[in-house]
Amino acid sequence: MTILNKPFETPYNSAPFSQIKNETFLPAFQNAIAKAKLEIDAIASNNEAPTFKNTIEALDYAGEELDRISSIFFNLNSAETNDAIQKIAQEVSPLLSEFSNDITLNEALFKRVKAVYDSRATLQLSTEQETLLDKKYKSFSRNGANLPEDKKKTLRAIDKELSQLKLKFGEHVLAETNKFEMHLTEESDVEGLPEGAKEAAKHLAESKGKTGWIISLDYPSYIPFMTYADNRIHRENLSKAFGSKCFKKDSLDNQDIVKRIAQLRFERAQLLGYKTHAHFVLEQRMAETPEKVTDFLNDLLEKAKPAALKEFDNLNAFANELDGIDQLQKWDSAYYSEKLKQKLFSLDDEQLKPYFKLENVINGAFTVAEKLFGLRFEEIHSIDKYHKEVSTFKVVDADNALVAIFYADFFPRAGKRDGAWMTSFKPQYIKNGTNERPHISIVCNFTKPTETKPSLLTFNEVTTLFHEFGHALHGMLANTTYPSLSGTNVYWDFVELPSQILENWCYEEETLKLFAKHYETGEVIPIALVEKIKASANFLEGMKTLRQLSFGLLDMAWHGIDPRPYNDVKAHELEAFGDTSLYPDIEENCMSTSFAHIFQGGYSSGYYSYKWAEVLDADAFEYFKQEGIFNKTVADKFKTYVLSQGGTENPMTLYKKFRGQEPKPDALLRRAGLLK
Template structure:
């Protein structure tokens, strides 16, 4: 019998994940074996006869369970990027096991005694800053997860965590199933009026791939966004918008309303059990913001600045739609359509005119060139490591001395087993052990339009993947996260890369988006896919001019999501909420511009906060924008490719992970605390 490949060392190039050799049936036994092995390692630490030291307890604990961590990263990344019914079923079995294992550690009284002994004597220990941070983090991870609870309360905590792990998984499965279930097949070409040729070709190809006649549209972003932006047929836009807005809100087997009410109640009960007023109080203790009051004050201050601008922009949009098409009442399914028309009128800037300059391969090379110029990184595409899907691109990343910095996976196109959106993740963290700097394996996952194949046996590409400008900034955004992972240079895996405060993690990603608007950067990669012509400078200027177009409305939208998140998680009586829709409507009260749509509910598909890690943290996008605008202002003062500023950013932010307080790291890079004026100026909400 062949030994399970997941429970032995990977005999692969660069110790990469052996995707093609992994069978679904391997996962459950591998998890069980890896959990048993990790428990053995934990027991060895706990039962050590030698008095507790930083090395034999805190450090040993951070490196324990490495194989379990590898298996988990592979499995749960596949569950997001290449899932199926079998993997989802396994996830439901595995999540409670992992929850129970994590509780076995954090509720281990003897282990906590060793940690507490070291923590109480930390002032007499000669620890580095990173070691002090790890000790504080480890002590808090125990005390914040029930180590000080009496026995009966510890069991209650275990039960809550087990339920939460299953409910959050179910939430995500329902959203994915709803996304995959919807199709809008169009047979009359007149109904495609207004759509760009590329969108029509993609819809035709999608229909053919599913053995249907006509043009097929789905809720995947590359299909959904062009239709909502360009399709003249208002009724069909409405149909698509209602389908997107009602995901998991239909009162059927895939409905998430009850899941939400259970999740927020259990999170609240868990926080109370641990001595916190709400889930938000628990979460924010370990964030830059520290308290829900700070977050709400931050969001409301932004709201005060953004709302007048947003209301003015909305009135102008209403007036424009009325003049153009005699629209008496602007609805949500009209927003993108008339915004695009107005943007074209004001700036003569059409995303479709820009797309030929943003061929995916060129943008990839562009972001690599930016990384080379800033951080001396080199990217070489390789085929010697395994992939989990044929569309995935794989790269070896080196420095100028030829040293391996990272493996990099890039997965760009939508498919049935892949959730919507874009994200960065890791298959292996960076760490330093026994003098060896073990380099990370980093991945970005997006959902961009696939190249459209011509009819002759599907052999020839008629049009490559051409990105909208928004997709260009998305690629740069996720690549910024990837740089944070790739350039990690810490000793301990739990402090490496993006293992930072949640409201700091978006700084590297959001700051990199700024290069997309700069002539000096665009000239590196924005060339016409047919003629090779560099993007005309008048288009570059229009991109910059239009960067603040409807910024008030965009800011209001982000604030509304942050406030909705806080309304669920800073709530002191979530168990009294009876209607998800009514609660959401109340939370959106001060940020609403469009008329209410009874069939729609944002919360039931708000995966960031009910499946991902953003609960009580959605505000961090705007928080990090303050940091990124301030940071990029520093780059611009010196020149956007200035090596001195880039080195300071790399050495004090990107490489440091979570080794120190993020504000300390930021000030070391910038020389001062961030100022919100840079963001408000960039957004056009205050005058320069």
């Protein structure tokens, strides 16, 4: 029995990070799996007639300890990993996959679930209970419960291999990211870089015992260099290093892994009676079918492409006029976009960054949450952290009742994967009359403070923080009975609505006045700058839309077809990008081999959902704008029908309860300036 297998004797039942040793995890998992198996067996072998309570409800509460350990472990594997943790992940993932299969392929258990499902018309269930019953039944039928024994065996083997391949894919991407460094020694090498970025690069070099500057593939290092560095050769080298991750035919190459994952997902879908992996996935999404997704993406492509081509021509002409560049390359994109933006709007990130000190932006997000939803955030130091840079908060409502525990982790580290995400260490649910409150975390990779400057965010990082905080609010305000329907456990193309809608507040003067204050003088951001932010919001929107659509189309190209005939990863990718390509291809680069969202994370057949949710968020924010961006009535409706309901009802039903109508894409096109 390890510390992870006992009730946590900690404040707020928080994870005891400081007491967990790496060697604790494997035995903890083994104990928790054994315990969960006993719980499952007890449900399956119950002599009483199957009921909603003794079968469906019991099943949803089973394995609570295992879920908690999994949350802690896999969050550490993303945010604070090391060789030992990665090795354990490779051992544990097949065990969890096997256990999951043990449940869905348990005939006695499925028989009881099916008996309850078949009698559902007579049960007088609440909407939430109906949803749970439907979800539980489909978790069996969609995962092989109706298969003959030999095919169940095949399914187990596929799932086991997939769980290991996805981990291996992520490990390769992280290792490639950590391996690369561009060491620069001449002042001319870093010309154009803002002082803060230069200081961070110098600090990174010093930390490695070197002089000069080191640029890495971590976003806070990579993005400023690609945006501001005047040296085109260095930008080219950095761009190629970033774009060629895991595409070098070496020990970290992911090409075979990409093909194998796509192939196994296809075989799995076929085994279960679906045409492709996308058909399998989308059955449980708002979009419903791959055809609908492709139509949706192509419809947006048709509307955005004329604007994108015009923007690209303008950018190319601008680069030619400025520096005699005949043909824009990918490594020129951010650099000349920034220069053109400065020319058109007299606005650049360096002007804005002094107004976006990280601590002020966090407080701004907290203030928005208080004004909209009555939440208060209190920093606490009584709970354990997995790293000293993590901040911890107690979240309470207007009556001072506990709403959630909130962890925030903002800076890059060697053991942390790129990007930004929201996750949880403990879900919300109601059991035995107690409303268990969630423990939610957001993880980002922003520029670290230096000796002379605090962490100052670009405007893009400000919207990223608000985006992840929107996901966090979805988790924090959860108020459902069953854990599997709580918080962000919603259809994947609905999950981005709470995150994306919150980004809208960053563009509003009323919001910016609350937190955008100069880190040295305390001066509130001048109205002229706010107007420039708003005016530049749609800058190169057509090109940005094409880029986002290209990722969705690439996802469907791997998952909406039979991928087995496609042996050349790069050639297949180029075909998928066809109609969205603006820049010449770079031979050394391939996106698929580091596209972690779809090959490691949960976005396979789901990358379109960012755009899908933009339709929802633009439509929803128009409602806020009509009534006032801090209108209490609209905020209460959003909290009641969207944020607190989780996956208890069909998302379109919930959306219509909030909005009074289905969303229209016109709001998105208006906001993007693509609808005249």
